[in-house]
Amino acid sequence: MGFMEKSNPKYDRILRFIKENPLLSSKEINDGSAVGVGYATLKRMLRVLTAQNFIETAGKGKATKYRISNSYDLLYPIDVDAYFEKEIDERVIRNSFNFDLIPDVLPHVALFTSDELQHLNSLHKKYTESTSQLSEQAYKKEMERLAIDLSWKSSQMEGNTYSLLETERLLKEKETAAGKTKDEAVMLLNHKEALDFIVENPSYTDPLSVARIEDIHSILIKDLGVDKNIRKRRVGISGTNYKPIDNEFQIREALEAMCRLVNKHENVFAKALLILVLLSYIQAFNDGNKRTARIISNAVLINNNYCPLSFRTIDSVEYKKAMLLFYEQNNLSVFKKIFTEQFEFAVNTYF
16 A cells, blocks of 8 residues: 555544544544545545554444544654654654553554465565475575575664674674774674674573563673663653653563564564564663664564665664654554565565
């Protein structure tokens, strides 16, 4: 559906009307919304919005009524460029952690539409067919290539200045680059070590637990002067007025709720996506949250024999904007698009 990329004024008007007037029939929506289309077109638009999980129905046949779904705020497309044209203090946001999101909202939301799942599953099938024809040696070689790309890009997103070639030299030959700090090399080497650990112990995060998350984080921040385990002090995020939880016990409760949510989910794509966004949203550690999220999300993919993501082609600013949009609005639409595009890139590039 083309309008999924950016919101469409006519669909916006219908959704706004349904939000303000829940449980009306299609005829009542047609008469009241003044959307300027014929009744047959409006019914088709309602079918589209239902298929995209933005509205849901109650009753059947002529008694069918419509209301906004739990998925609406999470999944409705937002024009990210227009959103960030507003300065940080002009944006109307959720400025604190949404305690209802993980236990009460996300368990009842289908994160992907049937069309999106069909696309992702076809890519997964392609990956399965490709890897079945690879020797163990060839598979390891491709995984090594992906690991270098992921270590480079994931570290670059955190301000690391190593180039991809310098990263390859460091990880393969332990040769540090001139003019770079020791911490930059350590960050990259830790990243590779964490990924190697996951590849060697694929089921380590199944089921997901707070202790296992802390273990992966410990590998990633080793020798970087970063505190281990759940943070005990307040942390701010640059570029936003969103304030993460600052209570150690509430952070642990949020992580535990996230683990329960992920462990109950049967869909591997949903598991991987939830880990990516929620670990970053909770900000459980003083540093290394997004790196930990990317490694553990990939651990879930690898453990289920799905293609891991290298994130190689994502622009760091675009990744940050998608993440900030989730922090400020709990909207997943832009990040979900990044996830899908990066899965497609990985399947078509490696193995």
